Each structure stands twice: as C-alpha cells, then as structure tokens.
Amino acid sequence: MMGSKCDFTQIKVGDNLSEVQYYSVTKVLEDELELTNERGYQITVAKGIVEEGMYFAQQYEKEQKVSRTELCELLESAGDTVFTVNFRKKIKEEDVLEAVLSTLKGQELTSPQAQKQLKASVKQALQGEERTLVGYLLQTEPKMGRSQVIDLEAEGEHRTRLVDHRTINWLILKNIKYLQK
Structure with missing residues (x-):
C-alpha cells in the first residue's frame, strides 16, 4: 500500500x-x-x-450583493469546493515607482495636466493589480486576513497563492456570484 x-x-x-x-x-x-x-x-x-x-468554478445561476465581511466568510467557508475569486494583488513598491516614472516621461512636472496624470497614476498603482483566480482553499486566516489557495490555472509545482480578504471584489461559489456591495 x-x-x-x-x-x-x-x-x-x-x-x-x-x-x-x-x-x-x-x-x-x-x-x-x-x-x-x-x-x-x-x-x-x-x-x-x-x-x-459537481460544481464549476465559472458557472453561476444568480448574483447576490453582500458586504465585504460576508465575502470573507464565504471564502473562508468554501471548504473543498472549487471557486473563482476576483481581488486586487498586493501592492509592490516597484509597481508604484514604475507607474510614476512612466507618467513623468517627457512631461513638464509643473503643468497642471502632468500633476493630474501623476495623481491618477499613483492612485491606480496604489490599488493593486486586479486578478481573477480559479482555485480551491488550503487554509484561511480570520476575517480580514488572507486565504491560501491553490491556483488551478497555474503551471508547475508552485501554485499556492494568497488572497487578501480586504481586496476581494467578487466570488463565484456553488452556483452563486457574490458581488461586494
């Protein structure tokens, strides 16, 4: 055996x-x-x-608006059911710097338009990149923590990802798409 x-x-x-x-x-x-x-x-x-x-990660019959706390609780209770979750990735300093530098390229910093573009660029970079992941739950931290999930669409052995509960936008679980209010 x-x-x-x-x-x-x-x-x-x-x-x-x-x-x-x-x-x-x-x-x-x-x-x-x-x-x-x-x-x-x-x-x-x-x-x-x-x-x-069988449940499918991408299929749902209805949509339901829920609070962020309820979204976290739903993800935490997913058990061994496959799901799709949309969230914002962790913000990295180099991503913010890259956004700022690309906005500044070839522009006069003192112009109101350049300052407006710079502000918008920094704001966008500070939100983190949006990510949609199909996977299943490994373990979870209490509300507003993070969940370790297996990314079923990732190649290779290193498929573990972290989903920050504070950045979840929506979740498809057991035929329902839950949207953050």
Whole structure:
C-alpha cells in the first residue's frame, strides 16, 4: 500500500470510499465530459453525474450583493469546493515607482495636466493589480486576513497563492456570484 490510499486487493462489495478531486475539462462530448485531474489522470464522466454532483468554478445561476465581511466568510467557508475569486494583488513598491516614472516621461512636472496624470497614476498603482483566480482553499486566516489557495490555472509545482480578504471584489461559489456591495 506504499503511496496508495487503499489496498485495491482488499476491496469488497459493500465497502465505502470517498475522494476529493479537482478536474480540468479536456473535451465536451454529447452526454459526457473528458476530464483530467491535477495529477494527470484522465476520466470520462456521464452528464448525469456532472449535473448532480459537481460544481464549476465559472458557472453561476444568480448574483447576490453582500458586504465585504460576508465575502470573507464565504471564502473562508468554501471548504473543498472549487471557486473563482476576483481581488486586487498586493501592492509592490516597484509597481508604484514604475507607474510614476512612466507618467513623468517627457512631461513638464509643473503643468497642471502632468500633476493630474501623476495623481491618477499613483492612485491606480496604489490599488493593486486586479486578478481573477480559479482555485480551491488550503487554509484561511480570520476575517480580514488572507486565504491560501491553490491556483488551478497555474503551471508547475508552485501554485499556492494568497488572497487578501480586504481586496476581494467578487466570488463565484456553488452556483452563486457574490458581488461586494
């Protein structure tokens, strides 16, 4: 059983099992989906099983406006369900500096228009870049903290990302898109 979660030779009719998998759709057929899990295993799943038992990170039936606190609580309670979250990335000093320098290039600093452009550029840079991530929850900090999530669209082994709860704009979870009021 080394490296396995069960001993296949010991399984008998009436035994129970469970799993949590995260799949990527590789092909849509008439009444089936071809899926690949995170470890590269492929499976074909019937339409009925998909519709009855699976959530999609990108699909939602309705939108609901909620407070930032409620958005945080929803993300914290996501459990092992896949989701899509939109947030602002952490502000980096070099990003703000780059925004300022690109605005200043070739402009006279004393003109009112240059000052207005500079102010707008700094304001935008201080908000942080908007990011949309499809993933699932690893662990979370209390309200207004951060959540560690696995980015399902990232390549390679380093797919862990931090989502700052204070910067969440919206979240798609269990067929509902939650928007910040």
